[in-house]
Amino acid sequence: MWEKLFKELSFFPEGASTLAWEIDAIYLFAVAITVVFTLLIFALMAFLVIKFRRTDENFVPKPIHGSAPLEITWSVIPFVITMVLFGWGAYVFFKYSTPPAGSMDVHVVGKQWMWKIQHPEGKREINELHVPIGQPVRLIMTSEDVLHSFYIPAFRIKRDTVPGRYSVAWFEANKTGEFHLFCAEYCGTEHSRMIGKVVVLSQPEYDEWLRTEENGAQDTPVMAGQRLFSQMRCESCHSEGGVGKAPSLAGLYGTQVVLADGSRAVADESYLRESILDPKHRVVDGFSPVMPTFQGQLSEEQVLELIAYIKTLDAK
Ligand code: HEC
Ligand SMILES: [Cu+2]
Missing domain, CATH: 1.10.760.10 (Cytochrome c-like domain)
Structure with missing residues (x-):
């Protein structure tokens, strides 16, 4: 029910991975808290300014020297809210950073100014990533030159690729179609053209795509x-x-x-x-x-x- 609700709220770019709605939900929760407290503070401010306005030149209010119930309330409520955010955030973060067993390993190498991708079956592509729907895909990524960042908004994944080391990210697409692929880290003159697309296919279409060889048979x-x-x-x-x-x-x-x-x-x-x-x-x-x-x-x-x-x- 929650999943459906969040998918129908269109505050976010289209989501096409299993984790997209979970990330949206937590983000929306943080936004909702911010909005509620902003409204609360401004409403109270307006109310108190009017209610306690100075009506008599000589009026001196009764001094207040602290209130334990009040202090406990304003400590406990934010504590509970931040702990909920922390617990929920950690839960989603662990899911986000742990590729499920049985993922398909795809190699990604960033380079000024393109993404070079290779599938486990050997097929290579540039600035395009074809994946089957419903299959967890684990990206093992690095860069040949400078920092790049592999970003697929529809899957809510963004991970820097760093020369000299591997970064890992994963997703499971749950919607077929074409989605944007960006480099999200300024990496030189043509950074803005380091863009591509992700194509999510059904399993039979993907198998078919793998079979069509563009430049001869390729080794795995x-x-x-x-x-x-x-x-x-x-x-x-x-x-x-x-x-x-x-x-x-x-x-x-x-x-x-x-x-x-x-x-x-x-x-x-x-x-x-x-x-x-x-x-x-x-x-x-x-x-x-x-x-x-x-x-x-x-x-x-x-x-x-x-x-x-x-x-x-x-x-x-
Ligand atoms: C001259 C002999 C020699 C050659 C050639 C050689 N290695 Fe090694 N390799 C070793 C020795 C000795 C160790 C163990 C000592 C160490 O960790 O450096 C080792 C360690 C390793 C380890 C870590 C193993 C572990 O148990 O943690 C890996 C992985 C490895 N080599 C891969 C390779 C690869 C791939 C190549 C070829 C590109 C290669 N090696 C060529 C001798 C060699
Ligand atoms: Cu780049």
Whole structure:
């Protein structure tokens, strides 16, 4: 019932993701509180100015030295309101920042002045993002040059893409159609033209779209990553019974790694990226820091492909 109500109120741009109405609702709640208190304060002000206007030159009001009930009231009410906002906000924030299991991983690389996108099936596109309806999509994003910000108003998602690290965002589209895609961070002369569109398709239409190849058959990121893995000679150290004394990468993704200094790290995308580009920064416990850096030898897309491949390696 609430969902329907908020969708019908058109204070906001069209919402097309499962979380859009929840974000609108909390925003509307904050606006409503602001409006109510603004009106209350102005109404009381007008009322009191009139009611307690000076009627007699010699009138001296009775002095007031505090009122416990009044002070408790004006402390407790704002406390309750802010706690509701906090609790509700935290609840939505956690949903917003935790991609559901089974999400489809899409790679996004921002660059002056375009969005480069790659699907798990290998298909690439620029300034366009085709997605199926009803499927959670997890965006693993970075930038090749300066700060950009990936912004889809209809999905209520906006996330900075930062050179040298990954940012993650997710959404699940619940309406088919075309929606705006913007860069929301001033990134140079043609920033304002760094725009595109998101096309939400039904699952069969999406499958069909994936099949139509514009520039020949394309490898999936996993396949490309596997090829890179042997081309860049990662294999020579990281293979089963390999000569180099390197840790096995099988089943690594998502686990906790014990590092040489005794601390721990979760092997997520950012950790894998750092292990490849800056291997000496965090060294795995029990191994010597002999892995060479691949900084400057791999493009952002290639690093993403290597990571996609490493993620598929299962523990034996
Ligand atoms: C000269 C041998 C060597 C080569 C070549 C090499 N590595 Fe490594 N790698 C190591 C060693 C040794 C470690 C463990 C010490 C460390 O963390 O630096 C390691 C660690 C890693 C880790 C972290 C593993 C963990 O358990 O946390 C990843 C990921 C990784 N390498 C990926 C790669 C990729 C991808 C390539 C190819 C682009 C590559 N390595 C090439 C030797 C190598
Ligand atoms: Cu930009």
